[in-house]
Amino acid sequence: MAVIKLALAKGRLQEEAIKVLMKRGLDCQCLLEKNRKLIFDIPNSCLQIILLKAVDVPTYVEHGVVDMGIVGKDVVLEQEKQLYEVADLGFGKCRISVAGKPELMNYNKKHLRVATKYPNITKQYFAEKGQSVEIIKQEGSVELAPIMGLSDVIVDIVETGNTLRDNGLVILEEIMSISARLVSNKVSIKTKKDKMNEIIYLIANDIG
Ligand code: PRP
Numbered sequence: 001m002a003v004i005k006l007a008l009a010k011g012r013l014q015e016e017a018i019k020v021l022m023k024r025g026l027d028c029q030c031l032l033e034k035n036r037k038l039i040f041d042i043p044n045s046c047l048q049i050i051l052l053k054a055v056d057v058p059t060y061v062e063h064g065v066v067d068m069g070i071v072g073k074d075v076v077l078e079q080e081k082q083l084y085e086v087a088d089l090g091f092g093k094c095r096i097s098v099a100g101k102p103e104l105m106n107y108n109k110k111h112l113r114v115a116t117k118y119p120n121i122t123k124q125y126f127a128e129k130g131q132s133v134e135i136i137k138q139e140g141s142v143e144l145a146p147i148m149g150l151s152d153v154i155v156d157i158v159e160t161g162n163t164l165r166d167n168g169l170v171i172l173e174e175i176m177s178i179s180a181r182l183v184s185n186k187v188s189i190k191t192k193k194d195k196m197n198e199i200i201y202l203i204a205n206d207i208g
Helices: 014-023 054-062 073-079 119-129 144-148 162-166 193-204
Strands: 004-009 039-041 047-052 068-072 084-088 094-100 111-116 132-137 153-158 170-178 180-184
Touching (some): 004 054, 004 193, 047 054, 054 068, 054 073, 068 073, 073 119, 073 170, 084 193, 111 119, 119 153, 144 153, 153 170, 180 193
Parallel strands (some): 004 068, 111 153
Antiparallel strands (some): 094 153, 094 170
16 A cells, blocks of 8 residues: 655644644544654554654655645745645644834835744745845844844744743744645655555545
8 A cells, every 4th residue: 555654743733743644534543652753653544744844845745755735835935845735724823924023113224133933934025025134034032133223124924922022023024824844745646646646535534
């Protein structure tokens, strides 16, 4: 039986994704056990789940090392990898926003220093606005940058808004809404058509 390998982004989407898979009748109990395992065979199915850092999911899918992935639209947009986005899974809803100190509301700066984990999304957004920017790439805890004086603003995902609030920052502009996506390798979708369609239908069916 053909095995379908599904990469699952660790972190903020992980819990919700496992819940969705369980609801669809997939026995993901093994993913809830407290250990450091990264590869899981899902009982009574052709599915193998691989836990990856979110930013690595599109790379694994593009290279065909896995057939599918569940990852945030932010990561898909930022990386522009060769893959198919087959479904919006509806959970993991966030906004990609420009945020900063409240006094920067209605900012009118000729040149803006922007700290972000999303340099490509940021570059495109400000280019469309005709705003000159210096992009400072960060790997995490982006909220620190304007507080510490590394940047004027940040471009980051906002879910509950707690991180901004707890650090005295506010949303200045909303760039777009995002959510979790089911993505697939471009070859697997043809070579493992039946099994892939079965899994896509199972996972993406009845979203909401
Ligand atoms: C994300 C994002 C914000 C926070 C927003 O970081 O970069 O820091 O979550 O969520 P909230 O609006 O619910 O507070 P993440 O937790 O993914 O970790 P990171 O900072 O290490 O990238």
